Amino acid sequence: MGYTLNFNLIWRHFDKLWGGLLLSLELAVISIAIGIVIGLVLAVWYVSAGRVVRTIIAGYVEFIRNVPLILLVYLVFYGVPTVIDLAYSAPTSFVVTLSVYSGAYLVEVFRSGLEAVPRGQLDAGKAIGLTPWQRLIHVRLPTMLRITLPALSNTFISLFKDTSIASVISVPELTYGAQWINFNTFRIVEVYLVTTAMYLVTGYALLFALRLVERRFRAAR
Amino acid sequence: MATSSNNSPALLAIAEVSKSFGPVAVLRSVSLQVAKGEVVTIIGPSGSGKTTLLRCVNFLESYDSGSIRIDGKEVGYRDSETRQRRSERDLAAMRAETGMVFQSFNLFPHLTAAGNIMLGLTKVRGKSNAEARSIAEHWLGRVGLAHKADSLPAELSGGQQQRVGIARAVAMEPKILLLDEITSALDPELVGEVLAVVKSLAEDGMTMVMVTHEMAFARDASSRIVFMADGGISAVGPPKEVLAAETTNERLRTFLARFRASHF
Ligand SMILES: Nc1ncnc2c1ncn2[C@@H]1O[C@H](COP(=O)(O)OP(=O)(O)O)[C@@H](O)[C@H]1O
Numbered sequence: 007m008g009y010t011l012n013f014n015l016i017w018r019h020f021d022k023l024w025g026g027l028l029l030s031l032e033l034a035v036i037s038i039a040i041g042i043v044i045g046l047v048l049a050v051w052y053v054s055a056g057r058v059v060r061t062i063i064a065g066y067v068e069f070i071r072n073v074p075l076i077l078l079v080y081l082v083f084y085g086v087p088t089v090i091d092l093a094y095s096a097p098t099s100f101v102v103t104l105s106v107y108s109g110a111y112l113v114e115v116f117r118s119g120l121e122a123v124p125r126g127q128l129d130a131g132k133a134i135g136l137t138p139w140q141r142l143i144h145v146r147l148p149t150m151l152r153i154t155l156p157a158l159s160n161t162f163i164s165l166f167k168d169t170s171i172a173s174v175i176s177v178p179e180l181t182y183g184a185q186w187i188n189f190n191t192f193r194i195v196e197v198y199l200v201t202t203a204m205y206l207v208t209g210y211a212l213l214f215a216l217r218l219v220e221r222r223f224r225a226a227r
Numbered sequence: 228m229a230t231s232s233n234n235s236p237a238l239l240a241i242a243e244v245s246k247s248f249g250p251v252a253v254l255r256s257v258s259l260q261v262a263k264g265e266v267v268t269i270i271g272p273s274g275s276g277k278t279t280l281l282r283c284v285n286f287l288e289s290y291d292s293g294s295i296r297i298d299g300k301e302v303g304y305r306d307s308e309t310r311q312r313r314s315e316r317d318l319a320a321m322r323a324e325t326g327m328v329f330q331s332f333n334l335f336p337h338l339t340a341a342g343n344i345m346l347g348l349t350k351v352r353g354k355s356n357a358e359a360r361s362i363a364e365h366w367l368g369r370v371g372l373a374h375k376a377d378s379l380p381a382e383l384s385g386g387q388q389q390r391v392g393i394a395r396a397v398a399m400e401p402k403i404l405l406l407d408e409i410t411s412a413l414d415p416e417l418v419g420e421v422l423a424v425v426k427s428l429a430e431d432g433m434t435m436v437m438v439t440h441e442m443a444f445a446r447d448a449s450s451r452i453v454f455m456a457d458g459g460i461s462a463v464g465p466p467k468e469v470l471a472a473e474t475t476n477e478r479l480r481t482f483l484a485r486f487r488a489s490h491f
């Protein structure tokens with residue numbers, strides 16, 4: 007063991023990691039927000055649609071779930087601009103990719119939640135004269151949300167970690183910052199120790215915040 | 228209150244309604260008229276179509292033929308000839324005129340007792356929050372739950388939940404109230420408090436069609452009793468007649484005998 011830990015160089019370049027973490031969070035938040043919209047719209051559409059629409063939505067979900075994210079990232083960043091004349095930055099390209107990716111996972115979460123809403127609640131909504139749209143907003147979605155919150159939290163944490171893949175197209179997020187420091191200082195152990203700690207702490211902070219939200223909803227049951 | 232081209236005195240007029248689930252005929256040409264203020268109780272063995280009939284009256288279930296009218300207005304279809312289904316908006320408006328109380332309560336779990344009652348008042352009846360709240364409090368008082376207005380369903384006993392369920396239905400001021408075995412899911416000691424509420428509504432003149440296995444209550448509270456068997460109405464009349472042990476209706480006698488054997 008001739009290797010002695012020396013964190014000085016890491017702290018000198020810490021802004022690369024800190025700025026990277028903030029960008030990771032930004033990528034995750036924007037992509038998840040868009041993914042939630044995609045997921046909700048498609049899930050609601052799925053449960054009320056006929057076979058053709060269901061097959062198409064299921065096809066989208068199956069495709070995304072069976073292709074590694076890193077390939078999708080390459081495909082969107084290098085492939086799409088080659089085929090159609092469209093220029094976009096690496097961060098934009100990644101946000102598009104992660105949104106479509108998270109959308110597919112969230113469709114599944116929301117769809118199973120919607121289907122788990124007890125029939126009797128929907129009947130009760132009908133019986134007091136709510137229209138289909140009102141039943142969706144005031145009966146089905148609130149119950150679906152409470153059913154799906156635990157699964158949602160796990161999906162969000164997992165999507166936050168997936169932002170590390172943006173490093174392969176040089177988006178300066180946390181993992182990219184770690185690689186940069188490694189190339190420039192050769193303190194490989196130190197930089198990945200610190201980076202791992204940053205992912206862990208952020209992940210746990212997110213989980214803690216989401217569990218608090220869950221508990222509030224659970225109390226309302 | 229007569230608002231129709233049809234001048235039948237019945238508030239609810241079910242005429243020759245039939246329905247099948249696939250190959251299974253569940254309702255076979257059922258006809259029944261209920262006058263304003265009447266309390267009609269439906270009894271009969273499990274699977275005889277009681278629930279399905281109630282659910283057809285507010286079109287939670289569609290039916291294959293026949294006609295159901297409330298206050299002269301055809302339920303579910305634009306008219307019984309073309310059988311063109313009403314728009315969802317129309318159906319919602321019609322269902323708001325019919326209250327329903329379910330065996331499994333079916334309260335909205337994310338809303339408080341008052342919130343459950345207020346939802347229809349605000350979204351369907353267009354009342355302000357304050358107005359809806361005061362109506363909700365009034366009805367919660369009527370069912371003995373004024374102190375539980377802000378409790379969530381999970382914090383209430385079965386009997387309390389069912390009383391909220393009744394309050395939610397009657398707060399909409401329906402023309403007719405449908406009750407489907409509303410005490411069947413309750414522990415025996417909680418049945419009385421729910422039946423007391425139903426009794427007081429009957430005394431107020433609320434028109435009701437209820438399915439129940441509480442024979443003593445049916446005898447005391449009903450204007451008429453309907454006995455259903457195999458998707459049809461096998462007997463109908465005043466409680467004393469229908470519940471008489473010496474009835475000549477073979478199926479009814481078997482049902483009552485079996486019922487007495489298991490419940491007394
Ligand atoms: N949604 C449904 N699909 C298929 N069969 C049904 C459905 N609902 C009820 N049935 C059948 O219709 C018959 C009558 O049911 P129901 O109206 O619930 O009877 P009851 O309330 O008198 O017990 C039963 O044989 C039941 O199995």
Ligand SMILES: [Mg+2]
Nearest residue numbers: 277278279408
């Ligand atoms: Mg039934």
